Amino acid sequence: MLKNGTGHGSLEDAPGQQVGSIVERIASAISVGMLAVGERLPAEIELASQFGVAVATLRKALASLRAKGIVETRRGRNGGTFVVKAPFPTDESLTAALAHSSTASLRDLADEHTAISSAAAQLAAERTSPSQRTRLAELAFRARETHGSQERSLADSRFHIEVAVLSHSQRLLTAEQRLQTETAPLLWCEAFSKVSVQDAFNDHLAMVMAIEQGNADVARQLAGAHVMSNFRRIIEAKYSLPDPLSIGGDS
Incomplete structure (x- = not known):
């Protein structure tokens, strides 16, 4: 899951930067549901190979994640490194972040996200077989049954990332994961969210149907309209x- 879900190749940064990049990428994969709480990470040698770094560098990154309480390492026959917490911003931090965001920056982010999600949906409709699309419908129905901002954010992100997976484009997958990390918590924050779970489900289901039918143009239009509506x-x-001044900090 990590190898196919993070969309990253080897890291060519300096060792210190490599550690930070690995921490960020694994935490991001967890925050958007690509790695679930309770899931075991690949073995250290395999994971280091996926990131293109030395095992010693990977171990430093895992130590940082352990210090943050995101993973824990268990010994013994069934041991390994397991996800124990999904990093998720608090309502207070999300409220402050949104209050300090300019409308222009949000619209710019919307333009980028619309372009990425639209392209991913179009390619998913063009490139995948019916057997590969089954999971997408399952994720749409699963998202409808979620509760709470974190659970809904994770489920929503997982649906859209699956669309990107079905596009068979590594760059689109990488971009979608990054954008979901940035936008999904804002979209579903209970402190100010104006999103209807049923409306989101209706949009998702329409996208699923277009992708299942191989209707690339409709899939693209639906995905773009969904993102812009969000x-x-x-x-x-x-x-x-x-x-913003009443929340804290300068605008």
Whole structure:
């Protein structure tokens, strides 16, 4: 899951930067549901090979993740390194982040996300076989049954990342994962979220049907409209928040 889900190749940074990059990438994979709580990471040698780094460098990254309480290493026959917590921002930090975000920056992010998600949906409809699309419908129905901001954010991200997986484009998958990390927590934050779970499900189901039918143009249009609708809600939520100075920090 990690190898196919993170969308990253080898790291060519300096050793110190490599450690930080690995920590960020594994934490990101967990935060968008690519790695679930309770899941065991690949063996250290395999994981180091996936990232293109020395085992010693990987171990430093895992030590950092352990210190953050995100993973733990267990010894014994069934041992290994396991995910124990999904990093997720607090409502307070999300509220402050949204309040301090400019409308222009949110619209710019919306443009990027629309382009990536639209392209991924189009290619998913063009490139995948019916047997490969079964999981997408399952994820759509699973997301509808979630509760709470973190659970909904993870499920929503996992659906959209699966669309990117089905596009068979590593670059689109990498971009979608990064964008989901940035936007999904804002979209589903209970402190100010204006998203309807049922509306999201309806959009997801329409996308599933278009992809299953191989209708690339419709899949692209639906994905783009879905992302833009989400960002309209995020921007609407921003305007409902108090002035940033009352939350803390400068605007």
